[in-house]
Amino acid sequence: MANSATLTTDPRAQWGGGKSPFSVSYGKLMMWIFLLSDAFSFSTLLISYGFIRHSFAGVTDNPWPSPDHVFNHFPFLHGMHLPLMFVSLMTFILIASSVTMVLAVEAGHRMAKGEVVKYMIMTIIGGAAFLGCQAWEWTQFIVGSEAGKTLADGTVVHGANLFQNEYGPVAFADLFFIVTGFHGFHVFSGVVINIIILIQTMNGVFEKRGHYEMVEKVGLYWHFVDLVWVFVFTFYYLI
Amino acid sequence: MSAHEATEHLEHTESPSDMKAKIWKTFWILLVLTLVDIGFYFIFSPSIYRNYLFIVLGLVKAYFIVGIFMHMKFERKFLVWMIVLPMSFVIYLITLMVIEGNYTDNARNVEGNQVIHAPAEQHQDGGHGH
CATH class of the missing domain: 1.10.287 (Helix Hairpins)
Structure with missing residues (x-):
């Protein structure tokens, strides 16, 4: 018990103070805890979606729409029925940018400044491309089809906003805007933070500091955004 | 270890x-x-x-x-559990919300789909009761 070898193997000694019992830095630990709380926010939004959609299961006069008939457009291929194609492209873009991010983290471990810069730029381009795709997706959804939907009183509704929805219940559009909007805002913040870290990397801030841990922290955030998209993709477009 | x-x-x-x-x-x-x-x-x-x-x-x-x-x-295992275990509350919320969603669906059908789609008509129906 008394010698130092047993002290290091004793789990109680890890909690005695003076070092992180998680063997991660304070900043990284706080990033994990932030992401946990953020995961709760997104879970709540997606569960609300599930709840409201489930509660419409038996409604027949204005049923919950199938994503097949709402999100079936692709840029430059006007008028073609292509469900899931555009959103799959968005998913690939986000996964690819996640890979370049983790490669930047890996380059940071080796203190390879040039590679960190290269991969960070690729990650930022991926994030920006995703945001562009989402803007296009929203535009399609808001503008709607040319035919629109004729209501009982004769008015024709085109597309969707917070008050009317061509495709089905208004709640469908509301949930689409809040969930993909909240996720899109996360992507946007991620791109902004990535740009800040890229500038700091180029200025040699982390090289002077002796480690690239900031890249790891924004990496955690960026992968989380990708993770959320996996579930948005699953619940909005697949189910 | x-x-x-x-x-x-x-x-x-x-x-x-x-x-x-x-x-x-x-x-x-x-x-x-x-x-x-x-x-x-x-x-x-x-x-x-x-x-x-x-x-x-x-x-x-x-x-x-x-x-x-x-x-x-x-x-470290402790960090993993610190993040993963609280997420189990999400499963609890999903269970509750599926039950609640069923109930709301039934309530909508009983009301003849009037609850959400035509609040004005529902108000008139309510007026008869008073």
Whole structure:
């Protein structure tokens, strides 16, 4: 018990103070805890979606729409029925940018400044491309089809906003805007933070500091955004 | 035990080619799983079983993103449980909300779909009661 070898193997000694019992830095630990709380926010939004959609299961006069008939457009291929194609492209873009991010983290471990810069730029381009795709997706959804939907009183509704929805219940559009909007805002913040870290990397801030841990922290955030998209993709477009 | 874990942690971060191989392997796994998702979407007609399949595939993808990309697989067990265990509350909320969703669906049908779609008419109906 008394010698130092047993002290290091004793789990109680890890909690005695003076070092992180998680063997991660304070900043990284706080990033994990932030992401946990953020995961709760997104879970709540997606569960609300599930709840409201489930509660419409038996409604027949204005049923919950199938994503097949709402999100079936692709840029430059006007008028073609292509469900899931555009959103799959968005998913690939986000996964690819996640890979370049983790490669930047890996380059940071080796203190390879040039590679960190290269991969960070690729990650930022991926994030920006995703945001562009989402803007296009929203535009399609808001503008709607040319035919629109004729209501009982004769008015024709085109597309969707917070008050009317061509495709089905208004709640469908509301949930689409809040969930993909909240996720899109996360992507946007991620791109902004990535740009800040890229500038700091180029200025040699982390090289002077002796480690690239900031890249790891924004990496955690960026992968989380990708993770959320996996579930948005699953619940909005697949189910 | 903890010393062994610490050296293991170092090994994982400090061999670049090993880590790079792991990253690309994970990328291909995620890509294939997404393609499987798309395949199932077109092969099977919508059903509750197809939905379960999509959720399971989503969880597998989440495992790889959190485990490899976010490096969770190589962190201390205590950190892993600190993040993963609170997420079990989400399962509890899902259970509650599925029950509640069923109830709301029944209530809507009893009211003849009037609750949400035509609040004005419902108000008139209520007026008769008074």
